[in-house]
Amino acid sequence: MENSASSEAFVRFEGVQKSYDGKLLVVKDLNIDIPRGEFLTMLGPSGSGKTTSLMMLAGFETATHGNIYLDGHSINNVAPHKRGIGMVFQNYALFPHMTVAENLAFPLQVRNMGKSDIEERVKRALDMVELGNFGDRRPAQLSGGQQQRVAVARALVFEPELILMDEPLGALDKNLREQMQYEIKHIHERLGVTVVYVTHDQSEALTMSNRIAVFNDGVIQQLAPPTELYEKPINSFVAQFIGENNKLSGTLQSTQDGLCTIRLPTGEEVTALDINTAGIDKESTLSLRPERVFLEPVQGQCDNVFNGKVEEVIYLGDHKRVRMNVCGHDDFIVKVPNSTDNKGLEVGGITPIGWSSNDCRALDPA
Template sequence: MDGGMVAESKTQTDTLVRFQGVQKTYDGEHLVVKKLDLDIRRGEFLTLLGPSGSGKTTTLMMLAGFEVPTTGEIYLDGKPIKNTPPHKRDIGMVFQNYALFPHMTVDENLAFPLSVRKVPRSEIRERVNRALAMIKLETLAHRRPGQLSGGQQQRVALARALVFNPQLVLMDEPLGALDKRLREHMQLEIKRIHETTGITVVYVTHDQSEALTMSDRIAVFNDGVIQQIDRPDALYERPVNSFVANFIGENNVLAGAVENLEQGFCTVRLAAGGSVTATAVAVGAPGERTALSIRPERVRVLADGDAGDGPNRLPAVVKDTIYLGDHVLAVLDVAGNPEFMVKLPPGSYAGLQSERPVTITFRPEDCRALDPL
């Protein structure tokens, strides 16, 4: 079952966390988080995504209780928690550095959050065994963290955050210290555990591919403000502004000015000459500047003699072709953008020699007119 579709069908009563008018400043002058209104749905995997300094980690730390909002309120299951200490919020935490107790075995690390909550000893054993089975580390229960690999340590940290059955788990760049292959494996592992347990997860990362892989919804932060919050496919296919278009996935940008607007589309005169038709998303009146966003896989390079099937045809010059296994990346000079990218199927780039003139085409539906850069 698609997690995004489940999340979309939830009603207002399924809100587990609510940020209402939350702001945060450390120096009394500069707001790190600006008037944040955000509802987090029960059982969803929500990722807070953005560059360094965008406010995503501060938002997570306020939810965890390690930071206090300057103004506004945070509600957990309908109750305000601004004055509730972290250990009384019933929230699990997973950090990038694992934060395991080095002198304890895996078993003891998992039992610790249960013992401090006065769980009966017989139940502790049962829950620890269940957690070990969930992360597939039953045979390593008596090892200490220093005897485990980075991926194994991260699995233990994840299990420790889940073992006391919290209603919410927060993860702050938990895979940042792992190599690429192990990170990708752990992404699928965390997603599997989320789907199995149905727990609510709030996940912080600056890695957009990680966010696209794991999330039911993604909140894209920049300059202390959520720019857009939506399903991964909607963010990629329908960005609402230039920041989101450029931060999520690969993107081509062409600069121009609006010539006219009609029925949700606009004609744009390119700065380098020529005009195209685009979907009008975040544009001003005719004469005002705009930035066009086109994904590399939505562009066709026309073969010799191919007239194309759409209104948008632009001359281009091939600068480079790069073979990447599952596709070929053609780098073109298009309308003043010397790094315009087109993704092509393998074997379809014969004849695209460097400096060769070609023609490209794309549909108006695949070209979004956004705020100027």
């Protein structure tokens, strides 16, 4: 039976589960609403369930339990080619024996569109990805980035309202991948089409998405805009998976007014935001971003101040990545902008460091 509330979301997963063997669930009770025009990324490590979820939406996999709705209608029993969804894969899946224009015309021909309509749409799609003069070339005559743009154009050519992308930039080199991230983001902004994007690359997800669903072990751990996901992870997995993160473990001593005190095994006490702790004397993991740590903090700047021993300094152009021994942890990272005067950064040197309790989050045990 269709859920009347499903019309509020353009795409809806409702209690969706997937098992291949009848025992192990690779997707567990997935509930997610995607509004029309959103760019949503499913992010997670290999085997986390993100690609299986995308393939169920595409129709290449069948949900073991639950319903998937598109524009208010259940599509569980609709064949993939009748869902009107554009797809872009990592391997481009272009026909090598066809020209670029013929590749783009193919999805229109199978929809029995007229010849002049096809020519007009192919031209428009090629212009959209800035390949207007490449229609007569074959895929083998194009660079990897050009082939990927053709694959994007082919997904757009029949003007679907929903486009699914599965690791589409995985085969490209770093510079080209970053360039394509911006191109796909700008195409999305121009067209207002709904995009569901799968990747294991967290910087790609942060760059492109309106919201990110972080998957692990078949479950969405957190669903939020990129800034919130990075600044306010709700558990240890998200804190570790999104961006670089300092992780200190200890036991909860006390809580008051949204803050808590965590005692580390070495005896030091850290004040942090009480986000996801289990109770007094229970284990907790502290999450702290390297760029939120100050070297030689001025008085009153930080309410957590300790001495750190410099173990390694790596020059990275715009900043230095300093690995320190802090509170018994020798892999504590501080990112220091290169505009800062860092006199005390010799390896082996001891320097005071500090951070605000508002930048440190007490979470579940990692």
